[in-house]
Amino acid sequence: MAEISSDHGGGGKKGKPKKMSTHVDFTPMVDLAFLLITFFMLTTTLIKPQTMELAMPPKNDKVEDPPEVAASRAVTVLLGKNHKIFYYVGAPANGVDPKVETSDFSTNGLRKLLLQKNYNQVTKIRELKNKLSDMKITKEEFDKQKQKIMGEKGSPVVMIKATTGASYSDLVDVLDEMAICNIARYAIIDITPYDLGLIKNLDI
């Protein structure tokens, strides 16, 4: 333990001041420092949580006629029980129900379809990303150009409708898919009885 070794021997001549060693044992100080480190490691977090920005339409805005979406661009995603998702392209035409596909959040599921549908934007944004990583453009420039590409016409419009059996993680996952596939236009909409009827036999 702590000790300050002082030289006691040597006859002890009168008049000569005692020489004290200046050597101090640092062990207790190290103990203290590690104790503090442990305390800080346990009480703090290093990672700051990420957030996802989400803008919802105002409720009181009375939309008489919801904007018409071209059937070829419309994709409806339905969130079911047990992390299952269902999607169909287009809208019912002449009383014929669209074909509903069962899918999941894997790379071969919904993402494949969305990437195909959004091929132009995705490739453009990827080129842009490469430019950014090669330091050819600045971050601001990247954001600006990305905004421009995202605003281009012809990208799919995704309608997200969740059933009561869906969980919050499904919602976040599907919003994540939108971010991954650079979908500029998507909305979370209340599910309709028609959609529920479509997946009645699939959503078990």
Next chain:
Amino acid sequence: MPKVKIPRKSTVQDMAPMCDMAFLLLNFFILTSNFTQKEPAIIDTPKSISEIKIPETNVMKILVDTKGKVFWGIDKQADRIEVLRKMGEVYNISFTDEEYKRFSVVGVFGVPMSAMKTFLAMSPEQRDSKESALGIPCDSLDNQLKDWVTAARSVNKDLRIAIKGDKSTTYPAIKKVMGTLQDVNENRFNLITGLEAEQELTIKK
């Protein structure tokens, strides 16, 4: 046989470099980390590829736990007192100075206004206990979350709303909270998520 004499070496080590290193590490941790705020419910957030960081200040947090119970809190202590005063006016409850002071140190809470007085009278340990995690009512009959949000918005205009939900929170529970926010014209909010790496994608036309 002659004995081999092993010279006795001193076991005393100079601890100064070790001490330096330990304090260096300590410094690093103090500077890079931020304190975990105590939350009344354990929430396991879903992961996303989003890289937007949550702002440091002016955050209004709405927590939704696995059972759909709602918790609420804002980060600035001065604002908290003002918000409680406004809420007291709405619900005709008058609080004492002591209660205001106690409320200002409560981070995120989940008690209805009717239980607020008893909640504030509790010790900090009791407040953290499971029994006091009742959840703020936010259904159509008694929507107190709405009043909290309006009160907080009138006190601080720069507040950003962050919703923190658990992975297994049901969609209707989240929808109820989002609907409440939309009712009071708060249409932009953030969803708190964990970080997940973005995978390289392959696309075919």
